[in-house]
Every structure is written in structure tokens, then in C-alpha cells.
Amino acid sequence: MLWLYNFGIFLYKIVLHIVSIFNVKAKLFLKGRNNIIQTIKNNIDITKKHIWFHFASLGEFEQGRPVLEQLREKHPEKRIIITFFSPSGYEIRKNYPLADGIFYLPLDTKKNAADFIHLVNPEIAVFTKYEFWYHYFKTLHAQNIPLIIISGIFRPDQVFFKWYGNFYRKILGFVTYFFVQNEQSVNLLKDLNLKNVTLSGDTRFDRVAxxxxxxxxxxxxxxxxxxxxxxxxxxxxxxxxxxxxxxxxxxxxxxxxxxxxxxxxxxxxxxxxxxxxxxxxxxxxxxxxxxxxxxxxxxxxxxxxxxxxxxxxxxxxxxxxxxxxxxxxxxxxxxxxxxxxxxxxxxxxxxxxxxxxxxxxxxxxxxxxxxxxxxxxxxxxxxxxxxxxxKTGSTAQIIKYLETYTQMNAGL
Incomplete structure (x- = not known):
């Protein structure tokens, strides 16, 4: 199944090159990732550890923003790296002042994941709501780097819960802890014997309030x-x-x-x-x-x-x-x-x-x-x-958990 996943990533890039001829977003997607590993290397201090926040797009950024900002307020000495998958997130928030580096996430290949994580050297990785990338998650897991999903939400029709979803269930197994929005998500994960989950609600409530x-x-x-x-x-x-x-x-x-x-x-x-x-x-x-x-x-x-x-x-x-x-x-x-x-x-x-x-x-x-x-x-x-x-209060719950890692790595 891994070969099919890798082929899908390769095919996705080919399709983007074709679509970019007439689609502005696709063009920005490719342009932003041009020589991206070198760009990251040139713009961060690779000798230091970072807290890595990843967002699919602008909506997920606003959703996870309360967690990022409270963590920054409590630990101003920490270095924060943000990545986006979509241009609609990166292009609008590329100058966000509370991060030490903001980049497009390189496509999920084994080499990209290894190179990116080597450069960023994350002490913890935080993904908001969704986006489950096999090579990034596996590399984090292999290096004992905590990976936290916040404001996660799962539904029975997702591939993780299908009879043919074993490969994708393996990706969930790389996650250190899930903070999810509803009871259904808790139950679905526990049905997969994933008990590292808490019903915390949605951080968007904190943000909009x-x-x-x-x-x-x-x-x-x-x-x-x-x-x-x-x-x-x-x-x-x-x-x-x-x-x-x-x-x-x-x-x-x-x-x-x-x-x-x-x-x-x-x-x-x-x-x-x-x-x-x-x-x-x-x-x-x-x-x-x-x-x-x-x-x-x-x-x-x-x-x-x-x-x-x-x-x-x-x-x-x-x-x-x-x-x-x-x-x-x-x-x-x-x-x-x-x-x-x-x-x-x-x-x-x-x-x-x-x-x-x-x-x-x-x-x-x-x-x-x-x-x-x-x-x-x-x-x-x-x-x-x-x-x-x-419905507010999710952010405080997540921050309390994240601080167990930030305090543990306080001297880094």
C-alpha cells in the first residue's frame, strides 16, 4: 500500500504542474515549494529546537491560533515554526509576527520528511484538525518526537474506519495524543484501540470568542x-x-x-x-x-x-x-x-x-x-x-498538556 501512497503523491505533483498553467493557486503551490528545503535551511537556526505547528489552510490556522499564541505567551523563549499546505493559508499569513519561520510544507515524501525534520529539529509537532501525512508522522514517531492532533474530528465514513483502511490506521498509530471535538471521534478512535485521546472540544470557540x-x-x-x-x-x-x-x-x-x-x-x-x-x-x-x-x-x-x-x-x-x-x-x-x-x-x-x-x-x-x-x-x-x-476552554486544556513537553525541554 505504501507504494500506492507514494505514487499518489508523485501523481499529485504532476497534475499540479498541468493545472498550474491556468490555475493561480496551483501555481503558487508549486512556486512556494520550489527549492523549499534550502529555503528553510537558509531562514532558520538549524542548531536550535523548534515547536512545529502545521495547518492545512487559513481556517485551520485560525482554529489553532489560540494554542500557538498562548504557548508563545507562556514560553517566549521558544522558537516556533509554522507550515501550511495550501496557498490560501500561507499567502495570507506568511508575515505572521509570532513565528520564527513560516513555510510551505514540502510534499510528503520519505526524503522531504527526513530533511525537513532534520532542519527544523522539532521538540514537538502540533497538527490542527486533520492532514495525516505518512512519512512525516512516521519520521516523528521514529525519532520519539511528540505529535499532537488538536481539534481533531473523525467520522465513520473516513478511510481509517473502512475494512481496507489498514494503511491509514497505521498513520493514526504514529500520533502521540489526540484532542478531539466530539464524543463520536473519541469512540471511533477507541474502537481502533487508540486510547490516547481526550474530548477537549474545538479551539475555534476560544478564537472566535x-x-x-x-x-x-x-x-x-x-x-x-x-x-x-x-x-x-x-x-x-x-x-x-x-x-x-x-x-x-x-x-x-x-x-x-x-x-x-x-x-x-x-x-x-x-x-x-x-x-x-x-x-x-x-x-x-x-x-x-x-x-x-x-x-x-x-x-x-x-x-x-x-x-x-x-x-x-x-x-x-x-x-x-x-x-x-x-x-x-x-x-x-x-x-x-x-x-x-x-x-x-x-x-x-x-x-x-x-x-x-x-x-x-x-x-x-x-x-x-x-x-x-x-x-x-x-x-x-x-x-x-x-x-x-x-464551548470555550479547549485551548487551556491543550496548553496544559503541551507544557509537559515544553517544560521537559526547557533547557533546549
Missing amino acids: ENTMRPKVLPLIQKFCGQSPVFIAGSTWLPDEQLLKELITAAPEWKFIIAPHEINPAHLQEIMRLVPDAARYTQLEKSPAGFGRQVLLIDNIGMLSSVYQYGQIAYIGGGFGTGIHNTLEAAAFGLPVIFGPKYDKFQEAKDLIALQAAISIKSAAELSAAFAALQKDEHAGDTAKKYVLD
């Missing part, structure tokens, strides 16, 4: 909203935006803010065709007339988590694609949420629906009905906020 205490003030957004009720559509894709078009027309007394997941020119033009009278955030200061319009298009990255403070109801995109994006950022500010039908992989979405603080929709008519229902519900927003606050 912290964000509500110190939200970034956005004067242009505040001015655009004025005294109107505001509907915020975050991380949207084209199928989401097509539904929103009808809602916008039907609710002229509301202001709408759309923050698409992708802000490439082609997607922004698609949105402007759907809502031609929308103002663009980056042009507000130059075109003051935009403040009087009904719809504002956020055409830059990094604002959404603070934009939610100005809303009353939120729509979270992605539910007509591979799955919904972050509902918790909106819920933490006390906004009830609406999203598409593909939410089954997200425990918080199921919980919010059960609490009647969220509604899943499949059509424009259902969106309109959900919008009307949430306007009448005086408690949905408070319920959403309470749900988030009640």
Missing part, C-alpha cells in the same frame, strides 16, 4: 450600515450569491454585505453582474455615493471576522459545494445563521440547528422563509452567542 472581545473597528463599514438592519453573507460562492440576489430585491429596507470566499477579478465581476448597483469596499473612500447603496461587496481579504459585529443575520457560504465555511465567527457576535444543505461534516452547524439558532436551506424560497423566521425570532442570536461561550 476572543475576537468578539477585541473586534477591529471598521469605520467605513459602520458608515455604510448606518441605522439599517444588516444581513452579512460570508465566504460565499456563486451558487450562494445567485440565491442572495432574490433576497436583496425582496428586502429593500435591509443593507447587505457580501464577503465572497474568492476575490479574484472573475468572481468579483460575476457578483457585480448579479448585483450591478453594489458598492465595492475598496472604492468607498473614493466614491462616497457608495455609502447610500443597499449592497456592499467586500473585495479584500481578512475583514470578515470583524464585519460580523455590524450584522443582525448571517448567511454562511459553501453549503452548495464541498461544505459550509465558518459559522462560529458570526454566532459569536450573536448572529443567527443560514447556510446551504452540505453541513453534515460540521458539528457546530448541527448543534446550532438543534438549538434553533441556525437554518439550512436548499432554494431561494427556503432562504426567504428562513430570513423571515429569524427576523421574528428574538432569541436565536442570543442562543447562538451562548452556544459559543459555553
Whole structure:
């Protein structure tokens, strides 16, 4: 099975080279890994140990960020290395100030794993939620370097739990400890005789709760909203935006803010065709007339988590694609949420629906009905906020465990 895994990694790289001809993300993925081992060697002190945090993308970074930042605060003498798999994480956070080095993770080959771990010399490795790389995990295990999974979540349909998943179960066996989000994950791992697991919850709750205490003030957004009720559509894709078009027309007394997941020119033009009278955030200061319009298009990255403070109801995109994006950022500010039908992989979405603080929709008519229902519900927003606050505390639990290793290696 290992040969098939290795061939898959090789084939993945070949496909990326082909796709990169017309795909910007694939091009960045390859460019960022060009001579990456030498780049790492040139930019860190290879004589020192590091704490290694790996994130698949931006969402996982925000999820694991409370752990990283509290560990940095408690142990400022420690050196921290961050790696990303995806350009959408690396390109946005490559200048994050609390790390001593930020890099793309070299593809998972035996040589790359050996070279990377030799250079970084991690005293501990922390992976957030998922990404299970055979060669990296095996090399860490062979060198007795603790490997911790935080905010992990497992489902019965994953390959680890299939009759043919023995190879992937072996990867789980290299993990030192799992901190997982729900009881189902605990039980699934224990069914594999993996008892090194604790139900700690999701560190995203700590992150989003912290964000509500110190939200970034956005004067242009505040001015655009004025005294109107505001509907915020975050991380949207084209199928989401097509539904929103009808809602916008039907609710002229509301202001709408759309923050698409992708802000490439082609997607922004698609949105402007759907809502031609929308103002663009980056042009507000130059075109003051935009403040009087009904719809504002956020055409830059990094604002959404603070934009939610100005809303009353939120729509979270992605539910007509591979799955919904972050509902918790909106819920933490006390906004009830609406999203598409593909939410089954997200425990918080199921919980919010059960609490009647969220509604899943499949059509424009259902969106309109959900919008009307949430306007009448005086408690949905408070319920959403309470749900988030009640789930905080995961970070402290994980930090307590990690400190057993950082203290043990304090002299390094």
C-alpha cells in the first residue's frame, strides 16, 4: 500500500504542474515549494529546537491560533515554526509576527520528511484538525518526537474506519495524543484501540470568542450600515450569491454585505453582474455615493471576522459545494445563521440547528422563509452567542498538556 501512497503523491505533483498553467493557486503551490528545503535551511537556526505547528489552510490556522499564541505567551523563549499546505493559508499569513519561520510544507515524501525534520529539529509537532501525512508522522514517531492532533474530528465514513483502511490506521498509530471535538471521534478512535485521546472540544470557540472581545473597528463599514438592519453573507460562492440576489430585491429596507470566499477579478465581476448597483469596499473612500447603496461587496481579504459585529443575520457560504465555511465567527457576535444543505461534516452547524439558532436551506424560497423566521425570532442570536461561550476552554486544556513537553525541554 505504501507504494500506492507514494505514487499518489508523485501523481499529485504532476497534475499540479498541468493545472498550474491556468490555475493561480496551483501555481503558487508549486512556486512556494520550489527549492523549499534550502529555503528553510537558509531562514532558520538549524542548531536550535523548534515547536512545529502545521495547518492545512487559513481556517485551520485560525482554529489553532489560540494554542500557538498562548504557548508563545507562556514560553517566549521558544522558537516556533509554522507550515501550511495550501496557498490560501500561507499567502495570507506568511508575515505572521509570532513565528520564527513560516513555510510551505514540502510534499510528503520519505526524503522531504527526513530533511525537513532534520532542519527544523522539532521538540514537538502540533497538527490542527486533520492532514495525516505518512512519512512525516512516521519520521516523528521514529525519532520519539511528540505529535499532537488538536481539534481533531473523525467520522465513520473516513478511510481509517473502512475494512481496507489498514494503511491509514497505521498513520493514526504514529500520533502521540489526540484532542478531539466530539464524543463520536473519541469512540471511533477507541474502537481502533487508540486510547490516547481526550474530548477537549474545538479551539475555534476560544478564537472566535476572543475576537468578539477585541473586534477591529471598521469605520467605513459602520458608515455604510448606518441605522439599517444588516444581513452579512460570508465566504460565499456563486451558487450562494445567485440565491442572495432574490433576497436583496425582496428586502429593500435591509443593507447587505457580501464577503465572497474568492476575490479574484472573475468572481468579483460575476457578483457585480448579479448585483450591478453594489458598492465595492475598496472604492468607498473614493466614491462616497457608495455609502447610500443597499449592497456592499467586500473585495479584500481578512475583514470578515470583524464585519460580523455590524450584522443582525448571517448567511454562511459553501453549503452548495464541498461544505459550509465558518459559522462560529458570526454566532459569536450573536448572529443567527443560514447556510446551504452540505453541513453534515460540521458539528457546530448541527448543534446550532438543534438549538434553533441556525437554518439550512436548499432554494431561494427556503432562504426567504428562513430570513423571515429569524427576523421574528428574538432569541436565536442570543442562543447562538451562548452556544459559543459555553464551548470555550479547549485551548487551556491543550496548553496544559503541551507544557509537559515544553517544560521537559526547557533547557533546549
